[in-house]
Amino acid sequence: MSLKRRTILQMIPAVAAMSIAPALRSQASHHVVVVGGGFAGATVAKYIKMWSAADPRVNMRVTLVEPRVAHVSCIMSNLVLNGQLKIRDLSFDYAALQGKYGVEVLQDRVQRISKDGPEIKLKNRGWLAYDSLVVATGIAFDPIEGLDDPRKTPHAWIAGGQTNLLRNQIRDIPERGTFVMSIPDKPYRCPPGPYERACLVADILQRRGSGYRVIVLDANNGIQAEKETFTRAFSELYGDIIDYRPLQRVVGVDQNSNYVHTKILTADGQETGGEDAVYGDVLNIIPRHGAPRLLVNSGLTDGGRWAPVDPTTYGSSLDRFPGVYVIGDSQATGQPKSGHMANAQAKICADAILRRAAGDSLDSDERLDNLTTNSACFSPINASEASWLTAVFRYNRDTGNMGLVPGSLGEAHNWNSENYRDMFSWSENLFADTFK
Amino acid sequence: MKKLLTPLACFTLLLPFVLPANALAADDPAVNRLLASQCAQCHGTNGYSRNDFESIAGEEAKDMYEDLTDMKGEDRPENIMDHQALGYTDDQIRRIASYYATLPEDPESRESESSSGSGTLSASSSIESEEQDEKEMEQREERDEDDEEDEEDEEDDH
Numbered sequence: 001m002s003l004k005r006r007t008i009l010q011m012i013p014a015v016a017a018m019s020i021a022p023a024l025r026s027q028a029s030h031h032v033v034v035v036g037g038g039f040a041g042a043t044v045a046k047y048i049k050m051w052s053a054a055d056p057r058v059n060m061r062v063t064l065v066e067p068r069v070a071h072v073s074c075i076m077s078n079l080v081l082n083g084q085l086k087i088r089d090l091s092f093d094y095a096a097l098q099g100k101y102g103v104e105v106l107q108d109r110v111q112r113i114s115k116d117g118p119e120i121k122l123k124n125r126g127w128l129a130y131d132s133l134v135v136a137t138g139i140a141f142d143p144i145e146g147l148d149d150p151r152k153t154p155h156a157w158i159a160g161g162q163t164n165l166l167r168n169q170i171r172d173i174p175e176r177g178t179f180v181m182s183i184p185d186k187p188y189r190c191p192p193g194p195y196e197r198a199c200l201v202a203d204i205l206q207r208r209g210s211g212y213r214v215i216v217l218d219a220n221n222g223i224q225a226e227k228e229t230f231t232r233a234f235s236e237l238y239g240d241i242i243d244y245r246p247l248q249r250v251v252g253v254d255q256n257s258n259y260v261h262t263k264i265l266t267a268d269g270q271e272t273g274g275e276d277a278v279y280g281d282v283l284n285i286i287p288r289h290g291a292p293r294l295l296v297n298s299g300l301t302d303g304g305r306w307a308p309v310d311p312t313t314y315g316s317s318l319d320r321f322p323g324v325y326v327i328g329d330s331q332a333t334g335q336p337k338s339g340h341m342a343n344a345q346a347k348i349c350a351d352a353i354l355r356r357a358a359g360d361s362l363d364s365d366e367r368l369d370n371l372t373t374n375s376a377c378f379s380p381i382n383a384s385e386a387s388w389l390t391a392v393f394r395y396n397r398d399t400g401n402m403g404l405v406p407g408s409l410g411e412a413h414n415w416n417s418e419n420y421r422d423m424f425s426w427s428e429n430l431f432a433d434t435f436k
Numbered sequence: 437m438k439k440l441l442t443p444l445a446c447f448t449l450l451l452p453f454v455l456p457a458n459a460l461a462a463d464d465p466a467v468n469r470l471l472a473s474q475c476a477q478c479h480g481t482n483g484y485s486r487n488d489f490e491s492i493a494g495e496e497a498k499d500m501y502e503d504l505t506d507m508k509g510e511d512r513p514e515n516i517m518d519h520q521a522l523g524y525t526d527d528q529i530r531r532i533a534s535y536y537a538t539l540p541e542d543p544e545s546r547e548s549e550s551s552s553g554s555g556t557l558s559a560s561s562s563i564e565s566e567e568q569d570e571k572e573m574e575q576r577e578e579r580d581e582d583d584e585e586d587e588e589d590e591e592d593d594h
Contacts, residue, residue, distance in 0.1 A: 164573070347474065351470045355466070364464070366464050407519070
C-alpha cells in the first residue's frame with residue numbers, strides 16, 4: 001500500500017465524521033430576523049448564534065436588518081460634547097457579528113410588518129420571511145410645534161450627526177450665552193442622561209468664563225435618577241450656572257427667535273394653565289419618546305406608546321403576533337430604557353427563542369425564578385469625575401412583571417476620578433459584549 | 437472506579453457552600469447560563485473582561501460564592517457590586533458561580549478573539565478625515581429622514 005493511499009484511507013473516518021455532524025442538527029433551520037442593530041438587536045443576534053453553536057438540536061439562521069453600516073452608541077456620547085470622544089470612537093460596525101458569529105447582515109430598511117403572515121417588507125429587497133422576528137428599533141420622537149428643522153435645534157438624543165451639531169453649537173455659543181435644554185415626560189431613554197448632559201455643558205461653559213447659564217426645563221416632578229448626586233452637583237459645582245426648573249413641559253419652539261414655550265404643570269403632571277417662554281442662544285430640545293412608527297403602524301403597540309410584551313420571553317403580548325418579539329427601548333415592561341438594559345433583555349429573548357426552536361419548556365419554575373436583568377451606568381459629572389447608578393430586576397410570578405429587587409438600587413456616594421476611569425472599562429466591556 | 441469517584445469528589449467539594457435546599461436537584465444548565473450572562477455587560481462575554489474589570493471565567497465556584505454573599509452582607513453598600521449582589525438570592529449566586537467555574541480562565545482556549553477595528557475609545561484621527569466623516573454622517577442622516585417619509589407613503593397605500 002502506498003503512503004499516499006494509506007493517508008487517504010486514514011482520512012476516511014474523519015471525512016465520515018464531518019458528514020455525520022451536520023446530520024445531528026435538525027433538518028430545517030429556524031430563521032430569526034432581527035430588525036435594528038443597536039444594543040438590543042446586536043446582542044440578541046450574537047447570543048442566539050453563540051449559544052446555538054453549542055446545541056446540536058437547533059440550526060439557527062440569524063439575519064440582522066439595519067439601514068446603517070454602523071451603530072453609534074448613545075452611551076458615552078455626552079463626552080463628544082466636551083471633545084473627549086469622537087463619534088467614530090462610539091461607532092460599531094457589524095463585522096464581528098458576521099465574521100465571528102455568522103450573523104447575516106442586510107443593510108436595508110424595514111417598511112412593514114405583515115399582519116397576514118410571518119414576513120416583513122424591506123425597502124430594497126422586498127419581502128423576507130421569518131420563523132421568529134425580533135423588533136429592536138429603539139425610539140421615535142413626538143412632534144413639537146415649530147420644531148421643524150432638527151438640524152437647527154438638535155435633540156442629540158440619538159447619537160451621531162446630531163451630537164456633533166450640538167457640540168458645534170455649544171462651541172459657538174456667544175459670550176455669557178444661555179443654553180436651554182429640555183427633558184421629556186418619563187419614560188425616556190437613559191434616565192440620568194439629561195442631568196449628566198446639563199452637568200457637562202455647565203462644566204464646558206464654566207471653564208470659558210462667568211455669566212453663562214444652563215436652563216433645564218424638566219417635564220417631570222424632579223430629578224429622575226441619581227437624585228442625591230445631581231441635586232448636589234447642580235448646587236455645589238454649578239450653582240451659578242444651572243437653573244433647574246421641574247414641571248415645565250415644552251409645547252412649542254420658535255426656531256427663528258430661539259424661544260422655547262412651556263406649560264407649567266402641577267406635581268402630578270396636570271397643566272396649571274400657566275405658561276412660560278424661555279430664550280436660549282443654543283436650544284437642546286429632547287421631545288417625548290414613543291415606539292417608532294413601524295411598531296405603531298403594525299399594531300404592535302396596540303394603540304399605546306410602547307409595545308406590550310411578556311418579560312419571560314419578550315414575545316408580544318398580543319395574540320395576533322405569534323413569533324414576534326420586542327426588546328430594548330420600544331417595549332413596555334417599565335424597566336429603565338438604556339443600552340445596558342437592552343443588552344440584558346436581549347439575552348432573555350435569545351434564550352426564549354432557542355428554547356422554542358429546540359422544543360424546550362419556557363415556563364418551568366426553575367427558569368421563571370431565575371429571570372433577571374440589571375442596569376449599571378456611569379455618569380460623568382465633569383471632565384474628570386463620574387458617579388454611578390445600579391439596579392437589579394427580577395421576574396415576579398405573582399405580578400407577571402419584572403420588579404426592582406429591594407436593596408439592589410444604589411447610586412455612588414461621591415463623584416470621583418476612580419468612577420471616571422471605571423466608566424471606560426464598563427463601556428468597553430458592554431460595547432464588546434454587544435457588538436464583538 | 438476512578439470515574440465513579442470523580443463526581444462524588446466534586447459533590448463533596450461543593451457541599452460547603454451549597455446550602456439552599458433546592459440546590460440538590462440538578463440545575464438546568466441553560467438557566468444558569470442565562471443568569472450568568474447578565475454579568476457579561478460589565479465583566480465581558482463569558483466572563484472574559486477586556487480591561488481592569490475582573491475576568492470571572494474560571495474562578496473557583498466557592499470563592500465567587502463567598503465573595504458575592506460577603507458583598508450582600510455589607511452593612512453599608514459602598515460600591516456597584518455590593519448593590520448588584522443584593523439583587524440575587526443565594527441560590528442564584530450559587531448558579532452563577534458554578535457556571536463561571538466551568539469555563540477556562542484563558543479565553544484563547546475557548547475561542548479565538550477577533551477585533552473589528554472600530555469602536556476603540558483610544559482611537560484618534562486627523563482633523564480633515566473627521567470633518568469628512570461628520571459631513572458624510574449628516575448626509576446619511578438626511579437620507580434616512582427621506583426614507584422615513586417613504587415609509588409613511590408606503591403605509592398610506594395599505
